Amino acid sequence: MDTQKIKSDLPTRISYVILGYSNFARGQRMKGILWFLGELLYILFMIFLGIPALGGLITLGENEQGWVYDEALGINVRTEGDNSMLLLLYGVAVIMITAAFVFYYLAAQKSAREAQAEEERGRRLPGFREDMHSLLDKKFYITLLAIPVIGVVLFTILPLVYMVLISFTNYDSDHQPPGKLFDWVGFDNFSSMLFEGGTLSRSFFPILAWTLVWAVLATATSYIFGVLTAILINKKGIKFKPLWRTILITTIAIPQFVSLLIMRNMLNDYGAINELLLKFGIISERIGFLSDSTLAKITVLVVNLWVGIPYTMLITTGILLNIPQEQYEAATVDGASKFTMFRKITLPQILFVTTPYLITQFIGNINNFNIIYLLTDGGPLNSSYYYAGSTDLLVTWLYKLTANQRDYNIASTIGILVFIISAVISLLTYTRSKSYKEEGGYQ
């Protein structure tokens, strides 16, 4: 039914202003009243809370907290200033409520046109009870999605919009509400990060380079070795296959903050590994696995294998078991060598299935917080960087700036740049991958 083409009659037009009137006038009393109540609530909300909050969003507060001379008392009294942080938060909330209302309004218009269309066709309009029932049937998606959407809006979208806006302010360690105000600064954070050549850009570009190098190497090594391990375990003649797999996947089950903190302790200059090596006379000087900047980078890559191989191994095992044996038998009859079979049958299948996995792994590694944070904490500290160390990735740098430095504006700027990088990479790779193109026909 194409409701767009119907010429709106009077009740439908009144619905432009008074939501639900079209439903109400045509007998869907309850529905009409509910549409209107929603509109009323929004208008009242805007008058009493929304519009003042929008004003605060523009100024971000004007009165700083401070001491003012009170003539009646004859002393200085502390005055509560504006809190830029809260003003921005409320402002964002109002914008999101307004956006939600736009959807509400459009849905109400659709409902108004539908009611008109049904009436013109001479059909009886569904009563309130039937409408409710359709929430379990045709409109079941609304019932199921209500909670997830609320959750995502409140705890993902709202905070994200807030942080994106923060990157256009000077909300850093010197401008912390409620003591101080912060204000809009336009693109200043981005330009000092990317173009001005100060400490920030001298930190950003090397850290970005290491992040990309890390992501490529970490993804490639754990992928290759994971595939090899899976092939090794699945080899004909190897016994106790489940046992070997189980040993490897204990790494997935043990919380990373346990296993990686243990590794950190073991790899310390005075940790178990150095002690063991010294004792057996293999080395005469302690090795700075985590304290030498080059060695630390190698160490995190190696330890990442410990975490990454089991995942790839699991996925590849699933694929290997799914390849029909007849293909190999046919190839053997044709006299193909083992290597040819691997290259022509096994590998293409693995690559086809794991391409999306590889991309998610790569993006995941760009944002691989745990390994770096738990193992080296970004260290050893690099004094030419802005509060960052040699093994810091953009995401751990972002975390440190948030948790330790409270330079929220810079942290948000980094977050946005990471998003842009990840988005470009996934768009370029994902849309070109074979599995994406073939999946197109599936949907």
Added chain:
Amino acid sequence: MSAKAKRRLGLAGSYAILVVLSVVWLFPVLWVVLTSLREEKGSFVPNFFPEGYTFDNYIELFSDTSVFSFGQWFANTLIVSIASCALTTFIIISTAYVMSRMRFSMRKSMMKLALILGLFPGFMSMIAVYFVLKSVGLTQSLLALVLVYSAGGGLQFYISKGFFDTIPYAMDEAAMIDGATKAQIFTKITLPLSKPIIVYTILTTFMAPWMDFIFARVIMGDNYSKYTVAVGLYTMLSREFIDIYFTRFAAGAVCIAIPITLLFISLQKYYVEGITGGSVKG
């Protein structure tokens, strides 16, 4: 060398590699178990094997509540993980079902939005989530943790959706002809057929609160009694506590790693089906 001998040699080599891998993989596990039984305190000791063995670390972990109360943390984590597991599983499974089985105008854009939101680094909005919770007075409560862990579920539906896509749509159609509503199809047909993916979702969502040491710390601040085990154990390793608490940390690590590992190994089959099923069939 005969072909048979060659094959034997190859197998021996493979076994050798597997044994080496197993040793490397289990080495840290062995070491943490040894540390948890170590008599002498301190984080760095010159020996791999302890000089004396004791169960005191385990006993003190639960009995000494002067600074930290591990038993309380364990209870907190259990409550949070059960609640958030129930809520998150419900959210993920229903979103996945809707995206796989129902057609409505916003579907495609919602799926794209979920992908896009996933590209932002999670820690970027950490502090804003804290501000949101603070503005409604919910910080330092277990409820806040449950909300934070569950709320993201609406974005993690892709794997389960991939699974639902493999259930033939003809079954839905047959049920519709018999007059079943969508809600009935969901509960009576799709869910019973989806045991692997449901177990997988329950498993991963149940494990998450035991592993997160960042969000819980941000939300709980310095309120030790509301910590989860992950934050608590992590705090034991901060500079002022590490010398006394390192062996207890190891004991605590063993205490939570063993149940999780056993749970994981017993449900391994579903985990493998979950990740491969989701990715193999797209």
